[in-house]
Every structure is written in C-alpha cells, then in structure tokens.
Amino acid sequence: MAKARKKTKASGTKKPSRRPKTDGNLLLVATRKGAWLYRGNAARNTWRADGPHFLGQIINHLVLDPRDGKTLLAAASTGHLGPTIFRSTDLGKSWQESPRPPAFKKQEGGRSVKHTFWLTPAHANEPGVWYAGTSPQGLFRSEDGGVTWNEFSGLNDDPQYRAWMGTEQDGTPDGPKLHSIIIDPRDPQHLYFAMSGGGVHETRDGGAHWKPLIDGMEVVGGFDPKTVTFHDPHCVRLCPSNPDRLYQQNHCGIYRLDRPATRWARIGKSMPAKIGDVGFPMVVHPRNDETAWVLPMDGQTVWPRTAINGEPAIYGTSNGGKAWKRLDQGLPKAQAWWTVKRQAFAADRGSPVGLYFGTTSGELWASRSEGKSWACIARHLPEIYAVETADIG
C-alpha cells in the first residue's frame, strides 16, 4: 500500500550547503490528505520532509513505538473507504495494512468504526501492545504490534458506558471520539481515557472496572455537571516526571488533577479574561510537572475555533497553572485565523524542550526555546490533524 514517498527540504528553512545530518529528531505529521515525517538535525533548526505517505488518505494519527524505535502505526481512512491501520517496521520505508483493524462486533444494532482517531503504545513492559480509540467511541487493543485488533475490556458494549457515549448526534461534527488513552508508567493496569463527549475515565485493574473521573469539571451552562455524557474533555496529558499529575484542556476550561485526589481544579481561571481558557490541545513538560502549554481558541457564539482575534499565541505556565504567560514571538501578529487540533501540539525531550504544532491551515511551527520564540518550518500542507515527536537517535 505504500505510495509515492518524496523527500524534499521543508519550506521556510535556510537552504543547507549539503544534505543536513539528521540526529534522531523526528516529527510525525498526520493530515487530512496524507502523512509526512520531518527529520531534524541535532540543532533542530533544519528539517527534511519525507512524504507524502498515503497521499489523499485521511490520517488521524501517526505514532512511533518508543519501545522499539522503528514501528510506526498510521490510522487511515478516506472520504469513501472504511478505516484501516497501516504499519511500518522500517520508519516508513514500506507499509503493511492491518488484516484486522479496529471494528466493533457484529450484532443487532451494532456500531461501525468510522475512523480510528487515537493510537497509544502500551506500557514499556508490554512490548507490542497498543491501544486505539475510535469514532464513534470505542476502545481497542492490539497485542501483536498493531497487526490485529480486538475490542478491549467489554467497555464498548457496557450499557452504562454506551449511555454516556450518547449517539453520533451528541458528538462533534466529525463524530464523537475516544481519545487521550494514557498508561501510568508505573503500572500497566492503570489506564485513563477521555471521550468527546463522555468524560474522563480510569481503571486500576487493566480494564476490568472503569469509573468516571469528572468531579470539578464544568459543563456548558444549564446542564448538570453530574451527568457524565455532558462532559467534553478535549485533551488529557499525564506528566512524565510526575505520573500523579494530569492536565486537561476541556471544552469548558483548563484543569489540573493531582492524584490520589479525584477533583479537577480549573487552573484556566488564571488565564487573561480577554483570552479565556477554551482550546483543543495541551502539552506538558517532559521533566517539570509545573510547566505546561495550551493554545487558546475562540469559543464564542458559533464556536469559530480560530485563533482569538486572528492573533495566535501559546500560553505557558511554569507554576502548575497559577499564572500563564503569552508566548507569541515569531507567530503572525494579525489576520491568522487558523487553530490547532487536540493531537496537533507536541513536545520533544530536548533541552530546552522543543515545541511543535500544526495548524488547520497546513503550517508546521516549531520552537526550540520552550515557546519563547517560534519559526514556521513548513507551510502549504493539508489541514494538520496530529503532530507527534520521536527520538530515533
């Protein structure tokens, strides 16, 4: 299935005198019309485009397995064809299609997967195990490196969870989604996931039992926050340096949760009032649990989902959300009406941390200074759905 793969220099970068040395920095960019890999040099200031892969196919997520450093999974569909998973074990040189991608069981009134939305490699001690979240909401697991997939844990047919998932009419225009599948690095049996809509959920026994984790989260005015289905978490992240700390960008604010507590605190209230705390993505620092970043968007009236006033900016906190700082050096100062989807903002593990986001207008932006300044490293791509980082050095 691998189609034409081209390697070109990323637009917007200084022309190198010779082919730049790549030192293991990799950006995985999934778009509405295919996927690209960007390979960066050690300084992270020169990026070489490798793509398109799967030109014309909708790629919702492209993820590298950090446990082997070479297996890529791509969640694909097209406007007409059903969803599938493509797998590469040579960093995208060749691709094989999953013979059994995520699919619900056949039954009376059964659902069908419209697309796989989210991919998460499982615990470091479970090589070859992956989790997938779908639209409509479903949770799947592969135990053979993404070759074959099965429904996971009975959740997809649990009557209470089906009620909380709601119908497709209750979801986003592109379909309700299960996302933000998180594995506690200390315990492979301890998982979280989120649903838009349908709240945040947790298991401590490998999926035998799940429970909602919505206390403190707000919902749209006039609705009861005790009703799980009304909750719309957009993106949940666990701090690698402190697995007891979670951050969340929600339809209704930015939150933090410090376990074992079960009540989220709305840290977005300390954002500037004229900006608010609506957005899709959230990113956490790999080594400092006090530091996180968001990218606010316009959530007024009909939800334009654009940069506020056409002036995009990252907001970062270095004290767990007590205060936020605007980080927009290098970003457009006016008339930039794009936004960034929930999977399209990522951090690397460099020092200082590199931040990367892809826009709905097909621009790829990077910061080598933890957000202090930004440079566009690619433009004219299709609408970007997801950006992930990887270190293959």
Place this chain on the structure above:
Amino acid sequence: MSASVKVLIASPLRSYTGADEVQACGDSLAALLADLDSRYPGIRFRMVDEQEEIRKHMRIFINGDPVKDLSHRIRPDDEVCIVQALSGGSARI
C-alpha cells in the same frame, strides 16, 4: 465451483488490486467480496463495514443495476462494478 466474473475496481481500491479490472468467484455478492478479500487482503473492510453494510459512500452495480443486498445471486455472465459515490473518474486526473 462458481464461475469467475469480471469485477471493475474503483480507483481508491486499485492500490489493493493493481488493476482496474480483476476476476473473482462467488455465487453471491458476499461470496464474491470474500473471494476478492482473499486475493487482496483488506479490500473488503474498506467497502463493507463490520455490521455487513456496504459503506455509506460506496456503490456496487451488477450489470448496471445498483445492489445493496450482499445475498444477491451472482451468475456466470454478470459484470460487477465497484464505484465510489459521486466521484471517481479518469486515473489520469
């Protein structure tokens, strides 16, 4: 043993078959699609979902007539055409 019939393949599925026209066997549409999947793994699920429904934007014609029932009988001289709804066209585009 059912006869082999001609199957015209929509352009988005030619990455599986490598051709715009292939042969497949089956005495029903379901059997024919299963045969296609055995020859070109993965192709069926991209046309038919897990609830055995032809996907929303895929269409299958047999001798020019639209068919949605997977139990539809296939006869030796039938011609099966798999297309995507309201799009497609020349491979040169």
